Amino acid sequence: xxxxxxxxxxxxxxxxxxxxxxxxxxxxxxxxxxxxxxxxxxxxxxxxxxxxxxxxxxxxxxxxxxxxxxxxxxxxxxxxxxxxxxxxxxxxxxxxxxxxxxxxxxxxxxxxxxxxxxxxxxxxxxxxxxxxxxxxxxxxxxxxxxxxxxxxx
Amino acid sequence: xxxxxxxxxxxxxxxxxxxxxxxxxxxxxxxxxxxxxxxxxxxxxxxxxxxxxxxxxxxxxxxxxxxxxxxxxxxxxxxxxx
Numbered sequence: 112x113x114x115x116x117x118x119x120x121x122x123x124x125x126x127x128x129x130x131x132x133x134x135x136x137x138x139x140x141x142x143x144x145x146x147x148x149x150x151x152x153x154x155x156x157x158x159x160x161x162x163x164x165x166x167x168x169x170x171x172x173x174x175x176x177x178x179x180x181x182x183x184x185x186x187x188x189x190x191x192x193x194x195x196x197x198x199x200x201x202x203x204x205x206x207x208x209x210x211x212x213x214x215x216x217x218x219x220x221x222x223x224x225x226x227x228x229x230x231x232x233x234x235x236x237x238x239x240x241x242x243x244x245x246x247x248x249x250x251x252x253x254x255x256x257x258x259x260x261x262x263x264x
Numbered sequence: 265x266x267x268x269x270x271x272x273x274x275x276x277x278x279x280x281x282x283x284x285x286x287x288x289x290x291x292x293x294x295x296x297x298x299x300x301x302x303x304x305x306x307x308x309x310x311x312x313x314x315x316x317x318x319x320x321x322x323x324x325x326x327x328x329x330x331x332x333x334x335x336x337x338x339x340x341x342x343x344x345x346x
Contacts, residue, residue: 123321125286125321125323127288131327163284163285165285166282166283166284166285196286196288197284197285197286198284198285198286200284229327231325233323234323236321237319237321238319238320238321239309239319239320239321240309240317240318240319240320241309242306242307242308242309243306243307243320243321243322244304244305244306244307245304245305245306245307245322245323245324246304246305246324247266247291247300247302247303247304247305247324248301248302248303248326249291249292249295249300249301249302250301250302251328252328253326253327253328254290254291254292254326254327254328255291255292255305255324255325255326255327256288256289256290256291256324256325256326256327257288257289257291257305257307257322257323257324258286258287258288258289258322258323258324258325259281259286259287259289259307259320259321259322260285260286260287260320260321260322261281261282261283261284261285261286261318261319261320262284262318262319262320262321263283263284263316263318263319264283264284
């Protein structure tokens, strides 16, 4: 997983609570999107996290993060529903303070919540109006899924 | 737009997205019938009627669901934007 500092005061991520498993034994698996925000600055900073669902802002949280510290936030099915996938907007300090926003999408068995069946790292991006190229493979029974988010208002 | 390892375009489709929205595409379905195993996906923003380009971010998540999805290894790939 990349460890990347984000210089911009804005970045975004996608969340998805739809479990991808095809095994019937995993039906109803729990998907949790766990966001980490790290303040690389030398003083406490405030970050605003916006969760959008179907084009509507459904959740906002303001997080005060001390210098050189991390805070977490979980976007799970109880917060957005079990079949939701959409955009998370993150607004950091506008003074140039560097911060990291990254998410891991975890899948857990509903019958055994301590058993994790997948973990997908998602790297934040402020978006671009240019072309983005992504490498594709279908070897070894791979199921590629392309997630595109439109960050424009 | 999807291109195979030889650089030939095997899929090219435009579609609309709502503002502050996300869509997920099953690439296997898009490539139904095409014998492509390795290649590249290019996501190309298109201007609206006023000439404004959208701000897009794209992720490709590769599931190895198999028959168990159990200890499925999952890869994530992302490129820099041009």
